[in-house]
Amino acid sequence: xxxxxxxxxxxxxxxxxxxxxxxxxxxxxxxxxxxxxxxxxxxxxxxxxxxxxxxxxxxxxxxxxxxxxxxxxxxxxxxxxxxxxxxxxxxxxxxxxxxxxxxxxxxxxxxxxxxxxxxxxxxxxxxxxxxxxxxxxxxxxxxxxxxxxxxxxxxxxxxxxxxxxxxxxxxxxxxxxxxxxxxxxxxxxxxxxxxxxxxxxxxxxxxxxxxxxxxxxxxxx
Amino acid sequence: xxxxxxxxxxxxxxxxxxxxxxxxxxxxxxxxxxxxxxxxxxxxxxxxxxxxxxxxxxxxxxxxxxxxxxxxxxxxxxxxxxxxxxxxxxxxxxxxxxxxxxxxxxxxxxxxxxxxxxxxxxxxxxxxxxxxxxxxxxxxxxxxxxxxxxxxxxxxxxxxxxxxxxxxxxxxxxxxxxxxxxxxxxxxxxxxxxxxxxxxxxxxxxxxxxxxxxxxxxxxx
DNA sequence: ATTACTACAGACCGAGTAG
DNA sequence: TCTACTCGGTCTGTAGTAA
Numbered sequence: 266x267x268x269x270x271x272x273x274x275x276x277x278x279x280x281x282x283x284x285x286x287x288x289x290x291x292x293x294x295x296x297x298x299x300x301x302x303x304x305x306x307x308x309x310x311x312x313x314x315x316x317x318x319x320x321x322x323x324x325x326x327x328x329x330x331x332x333x334x335x336x337x338x339x340x341x342x343x344x345x346x347x348x349x350x351x352x353x354x355x356x357x358x359x360x361x362x363x364x365x366x367x368x369x370x371x372x373x374x375x376x377x378x379x380x381x382x383x384x385x386x387x388x389x390x391x392x393x394x395x396x397x398x399x400x401x402x403x404x405x406x407x408x409x410x411x412x413x414x415x416x417x418x419x420x421x422x423x424x425x426x427x428x429x430x431x432x433x434x435x436x437x438x439x440x441x442x443x444x445x446x447x448x449x450x451x452x453x454x455x456x457x458x459x460x461x462x463x464x465x466x467x468x469x470x471x472x473x474x475x476x477x478x479x480x481x482x483x484x485x486x
Numbered sequence: 487x488x489x490x491x492x493x494x495x496x497x498x499x500x501x502x503x504x505x506x507x508x509x510x511x512x513x514x515x516x517x518x519x520x521x522x523x524x525x526x527x528x529x530x531x532x533x534x535x536x537x538x539x540x541x542x543x544x545x546x547x548x549x550x551x552x553x554x555x556x557x558x559x560x561x562x563x564x565x566x567x568x569x570x571x572x573x574x575x576x577x578x579x580x581x582x583x584x585x586x587x588x589x590x591x592x593x594x595x596x597x598x599x600x601x602x603x604x605x606x607x608x609x610x611x612x613x614x615x616x617x618x619x620x621x622x623x624x625x626x627x628x629x630x631x632x633x634x635x636x637x638x639x640x641x642x643x644x645x646x647x648x649x650x651x652x653x654x655x656x657x658x659x660x661x662x663x664x665x666x667x668x669x670x671x672x673x674x675x676x677x678x679x680x681x682x683x684x685x686x687x688x689x690x691x692x693x694x695x696x697x698x699x700x701x702x703x704x705x706x707x
Numbered sequence: 708a709t710t711a712c713t714a715c716a717g718a719c720c721g722a723g724t725a726g
Numbered sequence: 727t728c729t730a731c732t733c734g735g736t737c738t739g740t741a742g743t744a745a
Contacts, residue, residue: 267488267738278570284577284630286623291710301740306711326709330626336633343571346564349499356505402507405551409505412557512729522721527730545728
């Protein structure tokens with residue numbers, strides 16, 4: 266917990282210091298930051314001398330607001346993060362066609378899945394999944410997909426058995442439209458399950474190590 | 487320049503470490519960060535031990551990617567900043583009606599302004615500006631408006647004289663629709679110029695110290 | 708009440724250098 | 727080449743306390 270202008274300014278901005286002067290004491294600030302009152306005092310002195318905030322001393326504490334420089338720092342950070350998370354973008358990955366376990370056909374015969382896929386993804390899925398093994402380089406993408414703002418396929422019950430939900434992303438696999446399915450529960454470390462309205466296995470040869478997948482990754486906010 | 491996980495992770499994310507493993511040496515990283523190779527080395531060790539990144543040592547350098555914890559930190563920061571800058575929102579401020587200098591009438595008689603205001607703001611401006619003096623607490627808002635994504639009124643030339651551009655924001659002033667004009671060049675420290683399709687001065691008594699203005703502040707990205 | 712000084716302990720960074 | 731250890735100087739944070 267050292268002196269980090271960005272972190273401090275974000276805390277002050279959250280309290281409203283972006284637009285207006287806010288009243289705060291170094292004691293209160295120290296509680297927010299989890300440091301001593303003296304440290305909070307030094308931080309405010311530094312932020313002021315470095316031009317990030319305007320500060321007016323009062324007998325009851327400090328009145329402060331962000332300066333243009335401080336605002337600029339935050340907006341720059343926002344722009345950077347926005348370019349990572351904010352924009353809809355395509356994630357391009359490569360993988361190797363894997364032999365499936367045959368389970369996919371069973372799952373994709375369930376009306377509960379078929380109806381939702383038709384409604385939310387706009388196609389009638391071929392009963393089977395196309396599995397792509399990702400390289401070590403690309404496998405972290407799965408985490409990103411799990412946490413992302415994909416299309417939600419809800420869980421449902423058919424008779425006595427419950428089928429879990431998943432998150433889907435529209436994608437192009439070797440140019441064919443389809444969708445990546447990330448099961449909500451089961452965690453595949455490096456295998457991506459892909460569905461389509463056609464039998465992808467007929468179109469792409471097994472073992473092909475350079476299958477290209479373009480995933481439509483929407484903004485999360 | 488101390489150890490700041492957020493800053494370091496953002497740098498790595500910009501290099502692509504969000505989705506994939508990236509190859510980097512501590513020497514290269516040190517150049518990016520402006521620190522010594524030793525310090526960059528320590529940073530990577532710490533980021534790894536604190537669980538922000540996954541790191542695989544190679545003879546030619548390090549291969550690393552963000553972990554879920556690291557991703558989470560960045561997304562949290564993004565969400566915070568998004569709530570400050572990203573969403574369209576209303577900025578509410580209060581001010582005191584100020585007596586104008588009469589200049590407004592001259593400017594707002596210029597066809598160059600009138601046409602743009604009609605087109606971009608959707609109303610025919612009354613020839614005159616309504617000036618509101620902001621409290622010390624609210625005056626920083628002007629900076630925020632100057633930097634924001636308002637409606638741009640371009641500069642133009644009429645005969646021999648050039649009229650400067652400004653940034654406008656639709657607003658409600660005491661409930662009446664209008665727009666705040668922020669001149670691109672002239673800097674008013676604490677006075678806001680407001681235009682409307684009616685003579686606001688007739689509707690709001692001069693000296694009124696509690697004039698409420700709701701400014702429509704759009705997302706900047 | 709506040710803020711912020713001084714003094715000290717501990718953390719941090721960079722140079723040298725080993726593996 | 728690479729990473730990362732030790733060492734020493736410097737910087738940072740906290741406690742005590744003054745104003």
